[in-house]
Amino acid sequence: MSPLRIVPLTEELLGEAALLAAGRVRAERRHVPHLPARYENFGELLPLIRRAYSRAPGVAAIDGDRLVGFMTTNLVHGLRGPFRGAYVGEWGHAVAGDIAGERRQYIYRRMYELLGEKWVRNGCFAHAVTIFAHDQDAVNAWFWSHFGMACVDAVRGVEPIGATVHDDKDFYIRQATLSDLDSVATLKELHSRYMAESPIFMPAVDLSGLRERVEKWMSQESHFVYLAFRGDKPIAYMQWEPSYKNASFIITDPKTASVTGAFTLEEHRGGGVGSALLDEVLRAARARGFERCSVDFESHNIYGSRFWLRYFQPICYSVFRQVDERIAWAPHDRRPEHIW
Structure with a gap:
């Protein structure tokens, strides 16, 4: 197994990212056939992913030379209170469908590790992600990343x-x-x-x-x-x-x-x-x-x-995390001379 690399999302990867997202819709429709079939077409999701990419940072997970995951950002003002927040829609993230279990969870957690740092450094302390209800590995990954349930979409x-x-x-x-x-x-x-x-x-x-x-x-x-x-x-x-x-x-x-x-x-x-x-x-x-x-x-x-x-x-489940805002003045690289 190649070492996993988490890198900034680039323009060249957006089409592959949309294919991964469409694959997750296809997997969810196997559980819930009432979902519209149109979103199994990556062309329906690509404009959303491209727009998010143009406005805020995203990350990609690379295994060897293969894109195995991606995550985008949507900046939201007033997310669950008077906070500047970061939100990832259900179309704005995915891990390849042939990856399951602990490896799948690990990829999600590693992508959040890099992207979450960017969010906090830019003053986004409210974090929210919408995930497919039947992707249990994704549910577990976010639960183990200090997120809790907030909202449910059903059909x-x-x-x-x-x-x-x-x-x-x-x-x-x-x-x-x-x-x-x-x-x-x-x-x-x-x-x-x-x-x-x-x-x-x-x-x-x-x-x-x-x-x-x-x-x-x-x-x-x-x-x-x-x-x-x-x-x-x-x-x-x-x-x-x-x-x-x-x-x-x-x-x-x-x-x-x-x-x-x-x-x-x-x-x-x-x-x-x-x-x-x-x-x-x-x-x-x-x-x-x-x-x-x-x-x-x-x-x-x-x-x-x-x-x-x-x-x-x-x-879909929407999960939420409120980061302790004191991290803004007490980050990991805070020097002793900055303490007073």
Whole structure:
């Protein structure tokens, strides 16, 4: 086995890198056939890799004269807080598919070793990577590199799930209109406050102007909200739209519908309300010609993650690490005369 070399990514290697990335999509589609097939074509991924390469550093793993891995960088301002961060999308890294086990993990960890140093030296202390859910060696590599789970992307077909509501007395679902704006905004505020509770701890910093943002979102022709009622009381909502652009890139497709928000009042959970809403969303998506439905959710949302995993297959995990910012003034090469 040749010594592994980790070197800066170069223009000449971008085509090979895109081939490696497309191979990882192909491997994931064997587990999750609902993924769009188009991203098995390296030409769909090459422009993304080229753009990332032109903006920030990347690395390549070379074994002999063969490219066996690569990793790019996307600079993100405000990544999980007021931090300058570095992010690697699921299309922006790969290790060759014929390399498995400890060797595969080692290549990933070595690439991060070099690229992570560049990130920290440029003030990026928040690090995030999206990895394919069924690449267990990659999952292990990032876990052993001090990363933890943050977000899950998942997908399913649009076939019915056969939901039933345990107590359907006075229960019904209908599509919301702008006349329901106050009801939708109230549920979304409660949703934000729920996400700020333990153990999720997502700060509810976006409540001012919420009603106006909801109105703007609902006013778009391709955006849909469904409300669940008991009597005349709205008790839950679920919203969807075509291909959500802030989720994993590999689900982006004209035939993808994306659930981008859902919440049920606590006293109405566990009775099939959320499932009934999802069934209605899937029915509406089918009627409009969509072939798959995606969702992204926080892994640390206990109740939300249990619900989504009941109906959806994970395709990507996003993992996160916050580096101790004191490394900026206490690096490995700090000299004694610099200590005061």
